[in-house]
Amino acid sequence: MAALSSGVLGALDPTSDRAVFRQIADQVREAIDKGRFKEGAKLPSEAELVEHFGVSRMTVRNALSILQSEGLVSSEHGKGVFVRPRPPVRRLASDRFARRHRDQGKSAFTVEAEAAGSKPEVDSLEVREEKPAPDISARLGSPRKVLARRRRYLLDGRPVEFAVSYLPLDLARGTQIAEPNPGPGGIYARLEELGHRLDHFDEEVRARMPSPAEVKMLRLSSGVPVISLIRTAYDTEGRAVEVCDTVMAADAYVLAYQLPAN
């Protein structure tokens, strides 16, 4: 293997207090960080690492499983272990909700996916009326019922985001917002036509490990956290007209914001 013969990975330190499998993980991690193993590249095989370091196969596996739990590499059954690609989609918060985009009828997700060279798709759309959970209810001024729009976003066939929009039922019922296809410019365009001119959005960003349901829904590899983003849309009267609760695969996104300095 070129990577081994060319000195990308060195020797172990026999005098170190650090366990051998951790030393191996450290070396591979450093090679990834420094770009010596590129994104998407295949790592040397277990057998090659066994030979290079002169250790047991179990030691090599322990080293690789550390890197996997850190989300740096992923194992593809029968093919080997690969360096994970970095997040491909740049989500431009400051620009994505600009009125001019709504006027053009293209969704922010579509624009961002195309910029990343990926094919965007939305599936498993569900629209229904329901009783809101306490935290959603509190953000919307305690409506008794809400319209919930659930959908999953995919890039090149891979699920990357699951989002639920909640709107007070008195705003949404009987409008195009309650239809599966809310029309060009999406629900924000419809809200504005209904007289709720949008003023600003609040976004709250958290990161955490996924629940089992989220692992399944987003087909997450081990060692990949999720970004939880809760956005609230306010109209010019100061009323919260929508809450969007989003869970994103953290390895698929960079969230970009621009803030004024004055």
Place this chain on the structure above:
Amino acid sequence: MAALSSGVLGALDPTSDRAVFRQIADQVREAIDKGRFKEGAKLPSEAELVEHFGVSRMTVRNALSILQSEGLVSSEHGKGVFVRPRPPVRRLASDRFARRHRDQGKSAFTVEAEAAGSKPEVDSLEVREEKPAPDISARLGSPRKVLARRRRYLLDGRPVEFAVSYLPLDLARGTQIAEPNPGPGGIYARLEELGHRLDHFDEEVRARMPSPAEVKMLRLSSGVPVISLIRTAYDTEGRAVEVCDTVMAADAYVLAYQLPAN
């Protein structure tokens, strides 16, 4: 245990395909999500769960270790297993770099920590000149050398964030920015005094699992990801005058942004 006798946890489903330890984890997770086990509360003991569900101690341990790896609970040796508190610090991006705060000389971290009722602290400050890594260099217009200011932030004695500010050396050398204490209002106030009036900041937010060095530095429990935030400060001439590379304990922060709708 009141939580068990009062029906917070139910019975197992013997007809389910789902493994028993997963069923137990599901029940405890749901009880946490619904607030039946509150933040910071102690879960029923292993012995109590063993008796309640009629399973082996190993099964209970497997269930709890799932919840631990999801970051929902943490085990305190000899004391039991506790529901993790939710992120306490609300980081208000849109407001924290406002000029009026700089003028008052209070740091954003101090203001946010005090709002969360926590005692803020900064330690292990290091200021030095160095050759920048490629991605930092590219953001700053490829200076040959930079001034790097490294520091760690703590809340109530717990490390929550590690940040490194990089400034082109020609801007920073010989100024108060190169001193351990950059004076009231911090380095942004000094940059403005030097004629670099700030125009805007770009922030890039990612989430990932921590490296071993980050686990140590931030004393992270297992199942806690980090938020990586890279901020670039631009002056009114459009020059990037600082890059701040920050790693935050994800269980300690909510990042809040406000975006205009027009």
